[in-house]
Amino acid sequence: MTATQTPVPMGPVVPARAAHAPLTPVEQQLRTAQDLFIRRWGEMGQTWGINRTMAEIHALCYIVGKPLCTDDVMERLHISRGNASMSLRALCDWGIIRRLHKRGERREYFESLSDVWEMFSIIAAERKRREMDPVLEAIKQCRQMLDEGHLGKAAKQEAVQLTRQRLAGMEEFMSVTNKIFQEFIGNAKSGLTKVVKVLLKAF
Amino acid sequence: MTATQTPVPMGPVVPARAAHAPLTPVEQQLRTAQDLFIRRWGEMGQTWGINRTMAEIHALCYIVGKPLCTDDVMERLHISRGNASMSLRALCDWGIIRRLHKRGERREYFESLSDVWEMFSIIAAERKRREMDPVLEAIKQCRQMLDEGHLGKAAKQEAVQLTRQRLAGMEEFMSVTNKIFQEFIGNAKSGLTKVVKVLLKAF
DNA sequence: CTATACTTTCAGTACAAACTGAAATCAGGA
DNA sequence: TCCTGATTTCAGTTTGTACTGAAAGTATAG
DSSP states (O other), X not given: OOTTSOOOOOOSSOOSSOTTOOOOHHHHHHHHHHHHHHHHHHHHHHHTTSXXXXXHHHHHHHHHOSOEEHHHHHHHHTOOHHHHHHHHHXXXXXXXXXXXXXXXXXXXXXXXXXXXXXXXXXXXHHHIIIIIHHHHHHHHHHHHHTSHHHHGGGGGXXXXXXXXXXXXXXXXXXXXXXXXXXXXHHXXXXXXXXHHHHHHHHO | OOOTTSOOOSTTOOOSSOTTXXXXXXXXXXXXXXXXXXXXXXXXXXXXXXXXXXXXXXXXXXXXXXXXXXXXXXXXXXXXXXXXXXXXXXXXXXXXEEEEEOTTOOSEEEEEOSOHHXXXXXXXXXXXXXXXXXXXXXXXXXHXXXXXXXXXXXXXXXXXXXXXXXXXXXXXXXXXXXXXXXHHHHTTTTTHHHHXXXXXXXX
């Protein structure tokens, strides 16, 4: 690949890349393109409740398409070692990047999943569990608090009825949404492409 | 209707509700239930990039089901006038709550849309426009920067090809997602229920 | 016009999340 | 075993967001 440099003898310890090898024009162009993607992706992540740096790291791993080590990430995104370490670990916890050991090397590498659909379904599953399920739970609890069993005839009061209606409306919405999510999650690898096709035809 | 035919002096305006009328047990129970919903909704909003207070105000308007004035909101959520004012305006800008004038009253009231599907589609439309479209735009730009027109034969280099592949994968994903969003948005009022039924049958 | 009721704005503050850097810890090789 | 490169942790700091409260603004009735 980047064999434009003097053939470095594969010494005892192979540096990931020559300390600061000047980039060829093509490499520069590649970086520029990648950086644009990374920046936009980070911005988007932010507004969706994912911290910018984490989104950027993930974007970097994804877009480059090959394993990167901590120093690569630090250098490329200008972040500290601590930040890189914590964010990489969090991404691993999410399951959208993977740790990777290279033979005869001490340092660890990280690579992104390559299938966007799979990543999406992983994230969807987790967010559903963490954020939507508790709300659905709460709604059910609320409805119980306001049913006749608890309030008796008072449950017929206008204000109570109104709130009950609203709770019902929201519950219906969230149940359906949840079901859709579930479907995506269930079909993560297997039939996702097919599911999507069905979806698109439905529209 | 409002019996303000008689020249009611605007002086000591009729308070929205008696200053601090003690709540009946039923009202208390109702509040407790509503509060639970509001709290959970606020927490969820936070992790989706919506600030907690705004989400809570919206939840309050939605769950109560009748128009509330600024003071109602302040009192109920324990927030300042400034905060209430700004958040209410932002919610109006989003279009998920509406300003409402009552005959013969100076103060303004706010009420939430009642149809959850409509609210969702409004939000989806806006977020798509603000957050997804720019990314798609960026991806297209990136792909252009890396095509043969710009890089010549260098475009065949492995690293470049890899990134191009990744960009393509992401673009496909986002296009489909976008299309789905679009469909929801388009069917906001008209046939949403039908669309959902189709969806559910597809699964 | 003035007085009153209500709304908006915004400078300043409080609070929270993100980030750094260095020290502590861990793991492989001799 | 120790040595060394790599990773993790975390106290302290920076940065950013949310919030308050009071002053300015707006609108209506008289």
